[in-house]
Amino acid sequence: MPPGPWLCLALLLAARAQSSWGPWPSRAQPPWPSDLSISISSARHARSYHHLEGDVRWRRLYSSTHFFLHIGPSGRVEGTRQPHCPNSIVEIRSVRVGVVAIKAVYTGFYLAMNRRGRLYGTREYSTNCKFMERIEENGYNTYASLHWRHEGRQMFLALDGRGAPRQGGRTRRQHLSTHFLPILVS
Structure with a gap:
């Protein structure tokens, strides 16, 4: 051979x-x-991606369930079908390699997930606001809580078929409700 x-x-x-x-x-x-x-x-030596830390992107996160992620003026997280809603514009800031913080540009709320997997908006940046960003094979991105897990499994940002946020403990990477396309803001 x-x-x-x-x-x-x-x-x-x-x-x-x-x-x-x-x-x-x-x-x-x-x-x-x-x-x-x-x-x-x-x-092999590990590659260094330190140049990506601090990167800031303004995007609209479009779910594969056909909703834009929306963080309202009260901090409520939900999906909206309105493509030009100002509350759906988010700032995705790279905290460290593969870890991002997501903040609504107009309302000023950070996207956060508590220990029970509930999504909410908060004005204070904390460990609940850190998400691991991963580009999946189908081209969509998934966002999993960096800090919290449910029975050893990652908990993901997800919007169901009605645009409501799904409980993190009931989400999996393979579910279409966890897949988001970061769309450029024009």
Whole structure:
């Protein structure tokens, strides 16, 4: 059986280091040991995405249940079918890599989830306001509470078929009600 492409690449680069072209420059050393005793995948360096921290995006979160996420002037979280409702414009701020805070631009409320999985709007930023943002295979985004879990499972932001927020403990990543498209504000 022929060797895999990664092994061939590793052997080629190791031969390059020993060839007449000279050794690798000190800052460009290959990321694996010279004896190749460990697999290539376990020696990879983690990428740094610190440049994404603090990123701010203004979007409308459109649910796959055909509602825009809406945080009203009282802090009530619900869905609306009105595409140009000012209370549906949210600021998605990257707190750290993969973690965001969602704030309604016009009402000033942060989206939050309590320990029971209930969604609400709050003026005070807290740990309840942090959500893990993930881009799913179908192109939609999901938002799971960073701090709270229900029986060990993540609790997601979700709007049901009537536009009402779903209880976090009853949501799963695969449910269409948890899938949102961040639409640019024009």
